[in-house]
Amino acid sequence: MLYFSPWKTALxxxxxxxxxxxxxxxxxxxxTLRGLPNWLPNKQVSLGLDLQGGSYLxxxxxxxxxxxxxxxxxxxxxxxTLNEAKIRRPRVRSVGKEIKVTxxxxxxxxxxxxxxxxxxxxxxxxxxxxxxxxxxxxxxxxTDGITVTLTEAAIQQRINSVMSAAIETIRKRVDGxxxxxxxxxxxxxxxxxxxxxxxxxxxxLKALIGNPAVMNFHDVHRSITAAEAEASRVPPRYFLAPxxxxxxxxxxxxxPIVKGEDLVDSQxxxxxxxxxxVLFSFNSSGARKFATHTTNNIGRPFAIVIDSQVISAPRxxxxxxxxxGQITGNFTVEQANILAIQxxxxxxxVKPSIIQEAxxxxxxxxxxxxxxxxAGLIGLAGVLFFMLLAYGFFGIFANxxxxxxxxxxxxxxxLLQATLxxxxxxxxxxxxxxxxxxxxxxFERIREELRNGKKAVVAIESGYKRALGTILDANITTFIAxxxxxxxxxxxxxxxxxxxxIGILTSVFTAFVVTRLLVSWWLSRQERGAIAMPI
Amino acid sequence: xxxxxLDFLPRNTRIQFxxxxxxxxxxxAFLMLASLGLFFTQGLNYGIDFVGGTVLEMRSSEAKADxxxxxxxxxxxxxxxxxxxxxxxxxxxLIRVELQAAGEEGAEKAQQGVAKAVRExxxxxxxxxxxxxxxxxxxxxxxxxxxxxxxxxxxxxxxYIWFRFEWxxxxxxxxxxxxxVTLTIGMFALIGLEFNLSIIAALLTIVGYSLNxxxxxxxxxxxxxxxxxRMPLAELLDLSINETLSRTILTSVTTLIALFALFIxxxxxxxxxxxxxxxxxxxxxxxSIFVAAPLLLFFGVTREWGDGATATTRKGAVSNx
Numbered sequence: 001m002l003y004f005s006p007w008k009t010a011l012x013x014x015x016x017x018x019x020x021x022x023x024x025x026x027x028x029x030x031x032t033l034r035g036l037p038n039w040l041p042n043k044q045v046s047l048g049l050d051l052q053g054g055s056y057l058x059x060x061x062x063x064x065x066x067x068x069x070x071x072x073x074x075x076x077x078x079x080x081t082l083n084e085a086k087i088r089r090p091r092v093r094s095v096g097k098e099i100k101v102t103x104x105x106x107x108x109x110x111x112x113x114x115x116x117x118x119x120x121x122x123x124x125x126x127x128x129x130x131x132x133x134x135x136x137x138x139x140x141x142x143t144d145g146i147t148v149t150l151t152e153a154a155i156q157q158r159i160n161s162v163m164s165a166a167i168e169t170i171r172k173r174v175d176g177x178x179x180x181x182x183x184x185x186x187x188x189x190x191x192x193x194x195x196x197x198x199x200x201x202x203x204x205l206k207a208l209i210g211n212p213a214v215m216n217f218h219d220v221h222r223s224i225t226a227a228e229a230e231a232s233r234v235p236p237r238y239f240l241a242p243x244x245x246x247x248x249x250x251x252x253x254x255x256p257i258v259k260g261e262d263l264v265d266s267q268x269x270x271x272x273x274x275x276x277x278v279l280f281s282f283n284s285s286g287a288r289k290f291a292t293h294t295t296n297n298i299g300r301p302f303a304i305v306i307d308s309q310v311i312s313a314p315r316x317x318x319x320x321x322x323x324x325g326q327i328t329g330n331f332t333v334e335q336a337n338i339l340a341i342q343x344x345x346x347x348x349x350v351k352p353s354i355i356q357e358a359x360x361x362x363x364x365x366x367x368x369x370x371x372x373x374x375a376g377l378i379g380l381a382g383v384l385f386f387m388l389l390a391y392g393f394f395g396i397f398a399n400x401x402x403x404x405x406x407x408x409x410x411x412x413x414x415l416l417q418a419t420l421x422x423x424x425x426x427x428x429x430x431x432x433x434x435x436x437x438x439x440x441x442x443f444e445r446i447r448e449e450l451r452n453g454k455k456a457v458v459a460i461e462s463g464y465k466r467a468l469g470t471i472l473d474a475n476i477t478t479f480i481a482x483x484x485x486x487x488x489x490x491x492x493x494x495x496x497x498x499x500x501x502i503g504i505l506t507s508v509f510t511a512f513v514v515t516r517l518l519v520s521w522w523l524s525r526q527e528r529g530a531i532a533m534p535i
Numbered sequence: 536x537x538x539x540x541l542d543f544l545p546r547n548t549r550i551q552f553x554x555x556x557x558x559x560x561x562x563x564a565f566l567m568l569a570s571l572g573l574f575f576t577q578g579l580n581y582g583i584d585f586v587g588g589t590v591l592e593m594r595s596s597e598a599k600a601d602x603x604x605x606x607x608x609x610x611x612x613x614x615x616x617x618x619x620x621x622x623x624x625x626x627x628x629l630i631r632v633e634l635q636a637a638g639e640e641g642a643e644k645a646q647q648g649v650a651k652a653v654r655e656x657x658x659x660x661x662x663x664x665x666x667x668x669x670x671x672x673x674x675x676x677x678x679x680x681x682x683x684x685x686x687x688x689x690x691x692x693x694x695y696i697w698f699r700f701e702w703x704x705x706x707x708x709x710x711x712x713x714x715x716v717t718l719t720i721g722m723f724a725l726i727g728l729e730f731n732l733s734i735i736a737a738l739l740t741i742v743g744y745s746l747n748x749x750x751x752x753x754x755x756x757x758x759x760x761x762x763x764x765r766m767p768l769a770e771l772l773d774l775s776i777n778e779t780l781s782r783t784i785l786t787s788v789t790t791l792i793a794l795f796a797l798f799i800x801x802x803x804x805x806x807x808x809x810x811x812x813x814x815x816x817x818x819x820x821x822x823s824i825f826v827a828a829p830l831l832l833f834f835g836v837t838r839e840w841g842d843g844a845t846a847t848t849r850k851g852a853v854s855n856x
């Protein structure tokens with residue numbers, strides 16, 4: 001147990017040094033780090049919002065409302081289709097995700113089913129699961145009824161499509177705020193997490209996110225270019241809007257052709273030449289306006305404006321009488337997808353609501369870091385002193401291991417780019433107190449063996465051997481608790497679970513392996529014969 | 536160069552812990568009942584994590600925040616129950632506003648104006664340090680997840696100990712955990728300290744720590760069961776507790792050193808967490824010695840370790856293995 005082969009020694013020492021090297025960037029300023037060559041480790045522990053200050057928002061999409069809207073649309077469609085098929089006065093009502101149709105004349109059911117069949121459309125294939133399926137299912141109920149059911153997959157697809165659009169809107173606006181490294185991510189089925197470090201005014205962030213994007217379709221001026229208007233003056237009833245594609249401006253008619261809210265859907269797809277395209281469709285009033293405009297303006301461009309920015313200015317190739325059309329161009333699939341999302345973001349049918357919000361000012365964050373650091377250093381000093389007092393010379397071994405342990409924790413946190421939160425700091429300080437437990441177990445064992453009259457080397461040997469099982473059992477149980485915390489915890493609490501679990505792993509290594517190496521070095525320098533045990 | 540450490544505790548202690556078991560069981564049972572009583576009568580002072588609402592931490596520009604004046608100013612806002620208390624530094628106050636009733640725009644939306652109203656009412660004299668708003672959806676989820684976390688942790692531990700030891704040990708360890716968690720909750724009900732998500736984290740850590748202690752004692756019991764096949768169980772338990780006593784105390788001391796440093800020098804935000812941990816370490820240490828170990832005497836232990844014999848000792852009767 002006390003013999004370390006050279007490569008094993010190298011491994012242990014190397015691990016400790018590596019930990020220290022990765023921890024090192026935390027002890028120098030960000031400016032110094034920038035001046036260092038790239039091959040040196042330069043990752044610092046990233047501080048959570050509670051330590052560096054910033055705002056956190058959790059938004060939720062009203063899924064029920066969205067499903068309700070979808071069923072409403074569907075029941076309108078069913079009613080219209082049956083009317084067009086000349087089915088006599090059917091009763092159509094929606095119950096949850098189902099549309100119940102009751103026919104006056106049971107004999108017309110085959111005819112009605114045939115009429116409704118074209119409404120059944122395949123969904124876009126899900127790339128991940130390979131599942132496609134249809135948007136709705138038709139089934140017969142009773143003698144004179146038909147049930148149209150919105151499938152779960154269709155609802156999920158609708159939620160996904162609205163979510164990606166809502167996230168896109170938020171991302172664009174938060175990016176405009178100019179905070180460093182904002183995080184906008186989807187959480188679960190219907191939630192969006194927004195984290196903006198450094199943004200300590202939550203009201204500004206909320207105002208930014210709370211309002212839906214405004215989208216309109218505008219006509220471009222027939223004769224005057226934007227450059228000419230900028231040089232002289234902008235004609236009345238017109239305005240200039242920046243075009244993100246070209247970087248220049250466009251001169252647009254203020255009164256929109258169609259408003260964004262009339263857009264029902266837009267999805268990426270392919271045109272007849274199999275080129276990526278964006279497919280879109282308007283509701284009936286939008287379709288009428290758009291039909292008139294496109295018929296009269298073939299060959300001319302129009303502009304799609306979101307939040308006063310032109311995101312696309314396609315040319316009208318042909319009249320679009322039905323309200324469903326496509327935008328083609330030299331798109332890649334990715335670009336078509338982005339444009340489709342942008343179009344949807346301008347016509348969100350429902351608005352996400354804020355369900356949780358938190359913001360921490362920079363001064364409190366700094367106070368927390370300072371307080372945590374003080375507590376950590378004082379706690380560390382106390383534990384180091386106590387171990388020295390309790391175990392004398394052997395206490396030094398435990399203390400070296402404890403310091404190596406802290407280095408390894410910091411190194412692991414930097415390497416993993418885990419977020420350090422205030423509870424995370426508490427986790428590290430707590431680890432300082434609990435990490436020496438393994439050494440206490442070992443040293444108490446050694447003392448016991450010595451008291452039983454064993455020789456030094458034997459006592460040390462069996463002290464380590466016998467304590468190992470106990471150390472493992474004791475640490476695995478704490479580890480179970482930490483994993484559960486990580487699994488079920490959220491935000492800052494997760495940070496605590498992370499530091500606690502890393503601390504458990506590193507402390508077993510340092511307390512069991514590192515001290516054993518130190519003790520074996522010390523033993524090899526002792527004279528043969530009776531060794532006075534300084535413990 | 537080489538110097539010895541101090542043995543803080545007398546060597547070879549022979550304290551008869553098991554003899555005290557009726558006294559300590561009665562004491563533990565009483566404290567647990569009292570905790571449950573307090574929990575059901577007094578209740579816990581739940582933080583907004585679990586009941587929703589708005590919390591603002593603000594710093595006064597004066598040397599000491601004028602709490603009555605702040606209360607007075609916030610009274611007129613019509614926000615329902617508003618608590619104002621000093622928070623650490625005399626300049627700092629914590630303002631807590633209860634969950635607002637759902638208005639026409641829905642329950643979540645109703646919370647949105649609170650922070651702004653408080654901020655505006657105190658504009659000019661107070662600087663905002665922190666604000667947290669939790670709506671009814673999230674608070675209900677956090678409360679549910681917190682409860683699940685504690686229950687899952689206890690079950691996980693039950694299984695692990697069962698796997699590593701015998702069912703008697705497993706039940707003893709879990710009884711000790713339930714004891715620790717109940718007493719911690721009772722303490723929070725008694726002193727009315729805010730019970731929030733970080734206290735759940737503390738509870739889980741206490742579960743881990745207390746178990747750590749219990750496992751060390753159990754490990755020794757198992758070892759001694761193999762070593763002294765004919766020693767009466769009561770005596771064997773006493774021996775095992777005594778042999779591990781110095782370790783139990785030393786580790787508690789180092790952990791408490793770290794926790795007190797955190798309690799005194801850390802920020803106010805984690806003081807509740809640290810308090811729970813300090814209490815938990817004390818209770819957890821007590822329970823490993825006075826609850827987990829003596830319970831084995833009641834359940835009896837299979838003394839088959841090592842030699843395959845399957846005899847059970849009860850109440851310290853001599854094994855016939």
